[in-house]
Amino acid sequence: MGSGQVTSSGPTDFTGRRITVAGLGVSGVPAAKVLHGLGAHVTVVNDGDDERARAQAAELEALGVTVRLGDGDTLPEGTDLVVTAPGWKPDKPLFAAAERAGVPVWGDVELAWRLRGPDAAPWLAVTGTNGKTTTVRMxxxxxxxxxxxxxxxxxxxxxxxxxxTGEEKYDVLAVELSSYQLHWAPSLRAHSAAVLNLAPDHLDWHGSMAAYAADKGRVYEGNRVACVYNAADRATEDLVREADVEEGCRAVGFTLGTPAPSQLGVVEGILVDRAFVEDRHRNAQELAEVSDVRPPAPHNIANALAAAALARAFGVPAGAVRDGLRAFTPDAHRIAHVADVDGVAYVDDSKATNTHAAEASLASYDPIVWIAGGLAKGATFDDLVAGAAGRLRGVVLIGRDRALIREALARHAPQVPVVDLDRADTGAMLQAVQEAQRLARPGDTVLLAPACASMDMFTNYIRRGEAFAQAVRELGA
Incomplete structure (x- = not known):
């Protein structure tokens, strides 16, 4: 966004620079502190002026940082550089003002990249619509x-x-990157990177699927060793083809089927590597068993293959792939089995906050009583419902945008009974689980895979999952 004074791609001297940090919060406050400590004149602008923002402002002002609350659209005079929180939309007036003034805009990831020292650890980067956190932790x-x-x-x-910036020295970093962060990280150059999958998400932020995909594809720019793509998702391979990488960097696919040369895949229950072996046209290296992946749902095996590909690109031996996958413990609220009650399994996948994640979750069980709904974030549900219709015993809908799912069910699964809960109080999840229990039969799975964000009813997807688990426990009490 422009070509202001702070433009180098290497370590930057911030002494005396006038830097505007856009947004308080988990990225803005640390960025402001780091930049202030490096001798910059820092001004933080923030849309909100609530109690939390005032407390954060007081903390920063005590250090000598200027904070402007309730005014996130105006570019402070004399700004050399804007460092933005990743969630701020590109169409904010602040960024238009920066572009007119020739002032560059970085995100927190770009700032971190520029602050690396001469012996900095390489980055193995992961992005995609779903599975990022699990893959990075694997x-x-x-x-x-x-x-x-x-x-x-x-x-x-x-x-x-x-x-x-800390004193601790790492050999390598496993880096999760969102499309927001990549949008604001123009000079990032990873050792190797993976795009796990691409499906419509955050289109209200990016403006179009093409813009969303382009921002995801930035993760491949300048890769040195491997661009890891999903062989089942052609769009990820297309991003590799479009990327400008270092000479010698290879495209490496992962597949749930038998791998071709330059791919990782699955053969008779074994995860195998035909990319990072000698004579990959004839040879394959066993890495781990499918049973080493927890849970062994198809999309999670794909996550494990992507993680293995990045590790192998960094020279990790096959035995470490197996040992690492065995040591990995899945996060809560990701296809987590809560309990069996009267022969019915209750599974919490509250982390399925978009249609692509819910599709993977729904594909893992049959038959299903599905609890869904929340904030749609601009998504549509026809493809999701059409694909899952044959697995559905019943559906319980919650949340603000549940009508969108109800209408898709009427079009593509009219035979499936639907319970529509028009309430958003703390007891809504308990009623949803009780209605699901009424619909379910022994052998079924009651699956919380909302396909929507949670903030209309809950603080976050974690609280939503906890409410589900508590409601299940009350059933069995």
Whole structure:
């Protein structure tokens, strides 16, 4: 966005620079502190002016940082650089003003990349619509099993800024990157990177599927060793073809089927590598068994293959892939079995906050009583419902945008009974689970896979999953 004074792609001297940090919160406050500590004149602008924002502002002002609350659209005079929180939309007036003034805009990831020292750890980067956190955590477990000092960073674990500016030295970093972060990270160049999948998500932020895909594809720019793509998702391979990478960098696919040369895949219950072996046209290396992946749902096996591909690109031996996957413990609220009640399994996949994630979850069970709904974020549900219709015993709908799912069910699964709960209080989830129990038969799975964000009813997907688990426990009490 422009070509202001702070433009180098290497370590930057921030002394005396006038830097505007856009947004308080999990990325803005650390960025402001780091930049202030590096001698910059920092001004933070923030849309909100609530109690939390005022407390954060007081903390920063005590250090000597200027904070403007309730005014996130105006570019402070004399700004050399804007560092934005990843969630701020590109069409904000602040960014238009920066572009007119020739002022560059970075995100927190770009700032972290620019702050790396001369002996900085390489980045193995992961993006995609779904599975990022799981894959990065699997990757970190594999790297640790190989004896490497690493951390899962980005949207999870250690802060990226802390990882690159702290005293602790890493051999390699496993980095989760969202499309928001990649949009604002023009000079990022990873050792190797993976795009796990692409499906419509955050289109209200990006404006179009093409723009969303283009931002995801930025993760491949400048890769040195491997661009890892999903052989079942042609769009990810197309992004590799379009990327400008270093000479010698290879395209490496992963598949749930038998792998071709330059791919990782599955043969008779074994995860195998035909990419990072000698004579890959004739040879394959066994990495792990499908049973080493927890849970062994198809989309999670794909996550494991992507993590293995990135680890192998970094030179990790096959045995460490197996040991790392065995050591990995899945996060809560990701296809987590809560309990069996009267012969019915109750599964919490509250993390399925979009249609692509819900599709993978629904494909893992049959028959299903599906609990769905929340904030649609611009999504449509026809393809999801049409694909799952044959597996559905019944559906319980919750949340603000549930009508969109109800209408898709009427079009593509009119025979499936639907319970529409028009309430958003704390007891809504308990009633949803009770209605699901009424619809379910022994051998069924009651699946919370909302296909929507949670913030209309809950603080986040974690709270939604906890409410589901508590309601299930009350059934069995």
């Amino acid at each position: 990757l970190a477990a594999i790297l640790e099993a190989a004896g490497l000092h690493t951390a899962a960073v980005g949207n999870i674990g250690v802060s990226l800024l802390d990882a690159v």
